[in-house]
Amino acid sequence: MLEQLLIFTRGGLILWTCKEIGNALKGSPIDTLIRSCLLEERSGDVSFNYDAHGAAYTLKWTFHNDLGLVFVAVYQRILHLLYVDDLLSVVKQSFSEIYDPKRMAYDDFDETFRQLRKEAEARAEELRKTKQVVGKPVSSVKKQGQVSKAGLEGGNKKMSEGGSKKDDGDGNKAKVGNLTNGHSNGNHRMEDDSQKTDLANGKENTTDNVALDLSKLQKLRSKGVRGRGGIRKADSIGNKGSKVTAAEPAKKATKKNRVWDDAAPKKEKLDFTDSVDENGSNDHVDIAAADQGESMMDKEEVFSSDSESEDDDEPGSDEKPEAKKKGWFSSVFQSITGKANLERTDLEQPLKALKERLMTKNVAEEIAGKLCESVEASLEGKKLASFTRISSTVQGAMEDALIRILTPTRSIDILRDVHAAKEQRRPYVVVFVGVNGVGKSTNLAKVAYWLLQHKVSVMMAACDTFRSGAVEQLRTHARRLQVPIFEKGYEKDPAVVAKEAIQEATRNGSDVVLVDTAGRMQDNEPLMRALSKLINLNNPDLVLFVGEALVGNEAVDQLSKFNQKLSDLSTSGNTRLIDGILLTKFDTIDDKVGAALSMVYISGAPVMFVGCGQSYPDLKKLNVKAIVKTLLK
Amino acid sequence: MENLEDLKILAEQWSHQGIEYLQKIPPTQLYVAIGVLLLTTILFLLSIRLFRRTKSNTVLLSGLSGSGKTVLFYQLRDGSSHQGTVTSMEPNEGTFILHSEKAKKGKIKPVHLVDVPGHSRLRPKLEEFLPQAAAIVFVVDALEFLPNCRAASEYLYDILTNANVVKKKIPVLLCCNKTDKLTAHTKEFIRKQMEKEIEKLRASRSAISTADIANDFTIGIEGEVFSFSHCYNKVIVAEASGLNGETVQVQDFIREYIKP
Numbered sequence: 001m002l003e004q005l006l007i008f009t010r011g012g013l014i015l016w017t018c019k020e021i022g023n024a025l026k027g028s029p030i031d032t033l034i035r036s037c038l039l040e041e042r043s044g045d046v047s048f049n050y051d052a053h054g055a056a057y058t059l060k061w062t063f064h065n066d067l068g069l070v071f072v073a074v075y076q077r078i079l080h081l082l083y084v085d086d087l088l089s090v091v092k093q094s095f096s097e098i099y100d101p102k103r104m105a106y107d108d109f110d111e112t113f114r115q116l117r118k119e120a121e122a123r124a125e126e127l128r129k130t131k132q133v134v135g136k137p138v139s140s141v142k143k144q145g146q147v148s149k150a151g152l153e154g155g156n157k158k159m160s161e162g163g164s165k166k167d168d169g170d171g172n173k174a175k176v177g178n179l180t181n182g183h184s185n186g187n188h189r190m191e192d193d194s195q196k197t198d199l200a201n202g203k204e205n206t207t208d209n210v211a212l213d214l215s216k217l218q219k220l221r222s223k224g225v226r227g228r229g230g231i232r233k234a235d236s237i238g239n240k241g242s243k244v245t246a247a248e249p250a251k252k253a254t255k256k257n258r259v260w261d262d263a264a265p266k267k268e269k270l271d272f273t274d275s276v277d278e279n280g281s282n283d284h285v286d287i288a289a290a291d292q293g294e295s296m297m298d299k300e301e302v303f304s305s306d307s308e309s310e311d312d313d314e315p316g317s318d319e320k321p322e323a324k325k326k327g328w329f330s331s332v333f334q335s336i337t338g339k340a341n342l343e344r345t346d347l348e349q350p351l352k353a354l355k356e357r358l359m360t361k362n363v364a365e366e367i368a369g370k371l372c373e374s375v376e377a378s379l380e381g382k383k384l385a386s387f388t389r390i391s392s393t394v395q396g397a398m399e400d401a402l403i404r405i406l407t408p409t410r411s412i413d414i415l416r417d418v419h420a421a422k423e424q425r426r427p428y429v430v431v432f433v434g435v436n437g438v439g440k441s442t443n444l445a446k447v448a449y450w451l452l453q454h455k456v457s458v459m460m461a462a463c464d465t466f467r468s469g470a471v472e473q474l475r476t477h478a479r480r481l482q483v484p485i486f487e488k489g490y491e492k493d494p495a496v497v498a499k500e501a502i503q504e505a506t507r508n509g510s511d512v513v514l515v516d517t518a519g520r521m522q523d524n525e526p527l528m529r530a531l532s533k534l535i536n537l538n539n540p541d542l543v544l545f546v547g548e549a550l551v552g553n554e555a556v557d558q559l560s561k562f563n564q565k566l567s568d569l570s571t572s573g574n575t576r577l578i579d580g581i582l583l584t585k586f587d588t589i590d591d592k593v594g595a596a597l598s599m600v601y602i603s604g605a606p607v608m609f610v611g612c613g614q615s616y617p618d619l620k621k622l623n624v625k626a627i628v629k630t631l632l633k
Numbered sequence: 634m635e636n637l638e639d640l641k642i643l644a645e646q647w648s649h650q651g652i653e654y655l656q657k658i659p660p661t662q663l664y665v666a667i668g669v670l671l672l673t674t675i676l677f678l679l680s681i682r683l684f685r686r687t688k689s690n691t692v693l694l695s696g697l698s699g700s701g702k703t704v705l706f707y708q709l710r711d712g713s714s715h716q717g718t719v720t721s722m723e724p725n726e727g728t729f730i731l732h733s734e735k736a737k738k739g740k741i742k743p744v745h746l747v748d749v750p751g752h753s754r755l756r757p758k759l760e761e762f763l764p765q766a767a768a769i770v771f772v773v774d775a776l777e778f779l780p781n782c783r784a785a786s787e788y789l790y791d792i793l794t795n796a797n798v799v800k801k802k803i804p805v806l807l808c809c810n811k812t813d814k815l816t817a818h819t820k821e822f823i824r825k826q827m828e829k830e831i832e833k834l835r836a837s838r839s840a841i842s843t844a845d846i847a848n849d850f851t852i853g854i855e856g857e858v859f860s861f862s863h864c865y866n867k868v869i870v871a872e873a874s875g876l877n878g879e880t881v882q883v884q885d886f887i888r889e890y891i892k893p
Contacts, residue, residue, distance in 0.1 A: 011748070012703045012721030034720040035698070039754050068723065104715045404754040411787055415837035624757075 002081065003057060003074040005113070006030060007095055007106075010068040016095070016106045018113060026055035029074055033059050038070075040604065041401050044373025049077060062088045064096050065382040066341060071095070083124030090116050342382050342390065350391040351376055354398055361631050363594030364556045367601050375401055399628055405597065406624045408606030412580065417541060418456055418511055427459070427505040429513045429538060431498075432582070433531060434546035435558055436519030439584040439611060441470065443546055444514050445477035447582075447609065449616040451512055452481060459510040461501035462487040463494035463534065466518035466527075474516055481616070484510070494518070495534040502538060515540065522561035532569035535576050544608065545578040547599055549586045555598040563603060580608040583622070587612040593630050596622065689767045690728075690891045691745040695759055695792065696772035697785050698751035701810040704875035705772060705883065706748040708732070712878060721750040724758060731884055734893070741893040756788075763797040768804050768890040770883060775809040775817040775872075778826070786830030790852075793831075793864055799850045804867040806886045813874035820870045824861065832859040 004025055007016040029050040037048045043063070050057040056077040063070055071092050073084050094112055351372045358368040375397045384393060411417075414428075421428040430447070432440045441464075448458045460478050462485060464470035471487050478485035486501035498515050505513045517534065520527035535543060545562060547555060559578065567575045581599050589595075596607055607622040655663070694702045703718040706725050712732035725748040730741050749759045769792065773785055792798055792805065807827070809820045835853055853859040861868035871882035 006719075008719050009725075010721070010723040011725035012718045012750075013707060013725070014716045014718060017716060031699075031720045034722060035752060038722060039720075039752055070722075104711065104713075403757050407754050407756055409753045411784070413787070413834075413837055416783075416787075416834060419833055419837055 005073045007069060007071050010070060016109050025074060027053040029057050029059055030072060041371055041374040041405055043377045044370055060084050060088060062092055063377060064092055065378060065380055067096055067099055082128060083120040086123060087117060087120040090120060342379055342384055344380055346390055347376050347379055350394040354394060361594040362552045362592035364553045364598040366556055367598045371401060395632060399632060402628045402631060403624060405601055406627060412606050412608045415454055422511055427502060427510050427513045429502055429540035430542045430544055431515045431540045432544050432546055433517055434519060435521055438546050438548045440546045441473050441516055443582055443584055443611045444516050446611060446616055446619040448481055448483055448514055450619050456511045458483045458512045458514060459505045460485045461498055461513055461515045463497045463515050464518040465490045465492045465494050494530060495537045498534055498538045522558050528565040529569055532566055536570055543576055543579050544582050546582045546584060549583050549589045549595045551595050555595050556602050559599055559603045578603055578605050580605050582609045583607050584611040586610045591630050593627050596627055689765050691747060691765045691767055692887050693762055693766045693769045694748040694772060695769060696751050697781055700751060700772040700774040701875040702748045702751060702772050706746060708875055708878050708880050709746060724749050733884060744887055744891055763795060766803050770806045770808050772808045772810050773823060774811055775823060776811045776814045778818045778823055782826055783830055786827050790831050790834045793852050794850045799865050802866040804890055807868060807870045808883055809872050810875055812872045813877045820872050824870045828859055828861060835859055
């Protein structure tokens with residue numbers, strides 16, 4: 001069942017929680033959701049999983065951007081509650097009607113919520129049944145039992161409620177509604193019987209039952225679905241104008257598609273019947289789709305897609321010429337008064353342009369897409385302020401998002417950490433990891449130079465026992481910087497070399513040990529295993545990922561695979577992931593600074609240093625504002 | 634009556650003259666004149682707004698995430714924390730008379746209170762509000778103090794070395810929240826620990842590189858152990874309990890700098 005449903009403002013004040021559910025949540029899933037998902041620009045995702053304190057929750061959320069409200073539903077992961085999306089959207093709709101910024105308590109919403117929940121459950125119930133019968137004729141008794149349990153609780157009540165609502169509609173629909181009503185009741189009764197008998201018997205019974213249903217339901221299916229459409233219609237007519245109703249089911253339909261992906265073939269049919277209700281143009285779409293499937297000729301494909309898009313945009317196309325007619329004056333007027341509410345269609349164009357701009361700046365495609373989704377989620381339904389254009393609003397939101405991402409969450413003051421380690425009389429260990437040829441050794445030397453300037457004694461550890469010449473390279477750097485180097489030649493286990501180096505550093509009182517490792521491709525299993533061993537054995541204070549600023553889409557793959565491997569291959573309980581990023585070759589990329597964004601977004605680790613030249617002093621901190629400016633230029 | 638007719642004729646003459654005069658002027662000049670008129674009015678309106686802002690009554694609530702800023706905000710505004718709070722994603726803002734002063738008669742100057750989210754991703758938001766601030770309340774969780782000590786000190790250090798704070802000498806109240814709990818640390822302990830941490834930070838924050846100008850000023854006196862009394866601005870330590878609504882010291886602090 002639903003564990004909790006919360007409504008809170010973006011400012012963080014809880015406005016309403018479901019008191020009747022009332023069980024206390026284990027841990028703090030809401031705070032975790034906000035901190036690690038919504039604030040990390042991942043609000044475009046579908047759901048969030050929370051594991052801690054022995055609880056496994058799934059959280060779903062929706063925003064009301066205009067009012068600045070967030071709706072979050074929490075439920076146990078093992079239960080795949082299908083009605084949550086639906087419930088959230090109806091709760092959002094009805095709560096936004098009674099919301100008043102000055103009011104702080106909404107006790108009267110309890111009753112409304114109870115009603116909405118029942119309706120949502122009923123809808124999901126019905127849908128599941130049709131799906132179960134048509135999609136998976138034979139299913140386990142357990143699942144059936146669960147359905148019947150949930151159904152029997154309020155099944156009759158819900159149905160009668162639904163029935164009464166349908167009476168508002170035309171007589172035909174009400175009739176169908178009654179039909180489905182009776183049918184589902186019968187179904188439950190039989191289920192109940194089967195539960196009373198022993199298990200094996202029950203199984204037989206249910207399969208029989210289901211088979212019976214199959215024939216019945218196939219006849220009823222189209223009607224039944226239409227009936228459900230009726231409920232929805234009745235629901236929404238009560239609240240809003242008819243224009244909104246046309247848009248509403250379409251929205252819901254797309255959401256539902258996402259949830260039930262195992263019923264792919266049926267889904268389309270559902271949609272099809274639904275839209276028959278709305279307008280008769282549906283046949284046309286079907287034909288067009290068929291055309292697309294059969295013909296391979298370009299011309300026809302273009303044609304069919306054209307006609308399809310026309311059909312899809314039916315409500316929109318009515319408005320478009322009108323908008324054109326209104327012309328210049330109205331657009332000026334609109335920009336002064338501020339547009340009513342931003343819709344998804346308004347945001348599409350500027351976001352697409354923005355995504356392309358980000359991609360030209362070398363941001364990985366996946367990341368750019370996710371960011372745009374998140375910005376879209378944060379803007380949809382928001383009121384456009386006066387004297388602003390949509391594109392500038394979108395740009396502003398994106399700028400905020402980028403600054404938020406690039407602002408480090410952990411302290412990047414290494415010197416402070418070094419001093420803390422010094423107090424504990426142990427060396428501060430930094431491990432440099434990365435793929436081949438990104439400049440690990442060079443930047444290790446730069447970091448050593450910087451540390452030396454701040455009067456920290458440094459020791460290098462040559463743990464690249466793989467590539468010939470690596471130890472000599474490091475030795476050259478050590479000689480030039482006049483720092484001690486710990487080396488054990490080649491053909492040694494790097495983990496052991498690092499361990500000995502740290503022991504040596506403790507003995508001679510070095511403050512920092514910089515561990516150079518061999519470059520490795522993220523897919524190289526044996527080398528990744530060796531790296532994981534090195535990190536687990538020595539437990540360094542900082543695992544620094546060295547990455548080129550030149551990479552584009554590859555950045556995502558590198559970092560996510562490194563992190564993945566480190567967590568998969570770790571033997572001890574606490575997994576060490578990448579703590580920070582060192583971005584190299586930053587002087588070579590001009591304005592294509594996207595790699596910084598991709599890397600930070602995918603790993604959540606901050607950029608601690610930026611290598612920007614050939615000589616030792618060429619090491620900088622990342623200037624977040626400059627990067628954001630360059631990205632959006 | 635004649636008088637009125639005379640006036641009418643006079644007005645007609647004037648309007649005729651005016652129209653003629655207008656027609657004489659080239660249209661471009663006319664548009665320019667209208668443009669200039671509009672611009673001046675807009676500038677005038679803007680300057681009025683700016684002028685108003687100089688008399689600031691803004692108090693910032695800052696501190697780490699989870700220290701209880703939002704609860705404190707609602708305690709000061711409504712005298713109740715309502716049904717609890719979650720991590721803030723956006724600042725809470727409000728201009729109001731403090732809840733405890735509602736019973737008082739006479740005109741009281743309202744306070745513009747801003748609760749800035751403490752999540753590190755939202756830190757840059759604070760800088761937007763700092764130029765307007767008249768006072769800052771830095772909230773520290775006295776219950777879970779030690780694990781957060783370093784992060785809190787770093788945040789406070791950033792505030793204390795901010796150019797706006799230093800130049801305008803914005804007073805800071807170090808508010809130890811959640812003192813209703815038994816195991817909460819005392820304010821003296823917290824002050825000492827944070828002074829120690831800032832002392833360490835002072836040593837390490839000697840500019841990493843010129844690329845990033847995070848801290849414009851250094852604080853404290855060279856060669857001496859740092860103490861809050863060394864700051865350019867005033868730093869006061871106080872106790873509060875957001876949950877129980879014991880916010881007298883915070884209110885006193887606010888009213889000290891924003892006179893009612």
